[in-house]
Amino acid sequence: MAPLQPLGRERCLELLASVPVGRVVFTLRALPAIRPVNHLVDGDTVVIRSSLTTSLASAAIADGAVVVAYEADEIDPDRRSGWTVVVTGAARLILDEERLARYEHAIEPWADEPMACVIGIDCDLVTGYQLASAG
Amino acid sequence: MAPLQPLGRERCLELLASVPVGRVVFTLRALPAIRPVNHLVDGDTVVIRSSLTTSLASAAIADGAVVVAYEADEIDPDRRSGWTVVVTGAARLILDEERLARYEHAIEPWADEPMACVIGIDCDLVTGYQLASAG
Numbered sequence: 559m560a561p562l563q564p565l566g567r568e569r570c571l572e573l574l575a576s577v578p579v580g581r582v583v584f585t586l587r588a589l590p591a592i593r594p595v596n597h598l599v600d601g602d603t604v605v606i607r608s609s610l611t612t613s614l615a616s617a618a619i620a621d622g623a624v625v626v627a628y629e630a631d632e633i634d635p636d637r638r639s640g641w642t643v644v645v646t647g648a649a650r651l652i653l654d655e656e657r658l659a660r661y662e663h664a665i666e667p668w669a670d671e672p673m674a675c676v677i678g679i680d681c682d683l684v685t686g687y688q689l690a691s692a693g
Numbered sequence: 694m695a696p697l698q699p700l701g702r703e704r705c706l707e708l709l710a711s712v713p714v715g716r717v718v719f720t721l722r723a724l725p726a727i728r729p730v731n732h733l734v735d736g737d738t739v740v741i742r743s744s745l746t747t748s749l750a751s752a753a754i755a756d757g758a759v760v761v762a763y764e765a766d767e768i769d770p771d772r773r774s775g776w777t778v779v780v781t782g783a784a785r786l787i788l789d790e791e792r793l794a795r796y797e798h799a800i801e802p803w804a805d806e807p808m809a810c811v812i813g814i815d816c817d818l819v820t821g822y823q824l825a826s827a828g
Contacts, residue, residue: 578770583718583725583762590718590725590762594777596770627718627725635713635731642729 563688570643570686573630575599580630582606582679584649597628598664604628604645604679605652607665623648628679633689640689647682651675698823705778705821708765710734715765717741717814719784732763733799739763739780739814740787742800758783763814768824775824782817786810 565573574580575598583592595606606628626649633640652658661676700708709715710733718727730741741763761784768775787793796811 579768581716581727581764581766583727585720585725589760589781590720591781592716592718592727592762592764592779594764594766594768625724627727629716629727629729631716631729633714633729644727646724646726 563690565641565643565686565688567681567684570645570684571599571602571681573632573641573686574604574643574645577630577632580604580606580628582649582677583627583629584624596665597630598661600661600678602681604681605661605665605676606679607661607676623650625649626679638689641686642689643684643686645679645681645684647680649677649679652678698825700776700778700821700823702816702819705780705819706734706737706816708767708776708821709739709778709780712765712767715739715741715763717784717812718762718764719759731800732765733796735796735813737816739816740796740800740811741814742796742811758785760784761814773824776821777824778819778821780814780816780819782815784812784814787813 578596579594580597581592581594583590585591597604597606599605625647628645629642631640631642633642652661658676665676713731714729715732716727716729718725720726732739732741734740760782763780764777766775766777768777787796793811800811
């Protein structure tokens, strides 16, 4: 058995920035939905880009913002060690041309997604845990 | 650029059963919530066990069932290949003693979690995609 250790905000954002892939969690037709995407961390914003999040983007367009969770982890099942970080905050379509140009260059969607849009998630609430290696 | 290929239900459940860890997605105080847990697939039920899902368990106790999503993936950022599977369905506390004994033996929580309960997620809706290796 290994203890769960809470992580501080700065460490959480460092860990999140250290991996290229996470999962965006939102509500779609009143059901929980989750999609893996690649991301970057820019200050207090997680930036994602994927047409898999089209329904998320539609919600953001309609409402101005929608609250989502974004999770990344690195877990070693054999050693039972690793970490998980969850950011919860408003997701907004990024429309500013200078930011768009920068992010579109930095985050290339993996799949063939001509309609991919760029979404910024505010790091309003940041939580994370370290799962310490047993023994 | 690599294409996203939809996967059939049987293949999705095979892939889900091939990994020990996934992420349960639910609503907590009207916000999207996500927790990594270990799992097993028993027929058309995904079985998870973790006290990190205590709030999920409380909802299941109060309401009889709560709809959740469960996601697992294996993604290789360098090769831009991999897969993701999402199961959506009702989550219920498992209280049957014979099933409890079997699952508690098969799924050991990783963290030191004396209050861990066992939850079954119905595979009502199963979707998955293969991200084919580029080139």
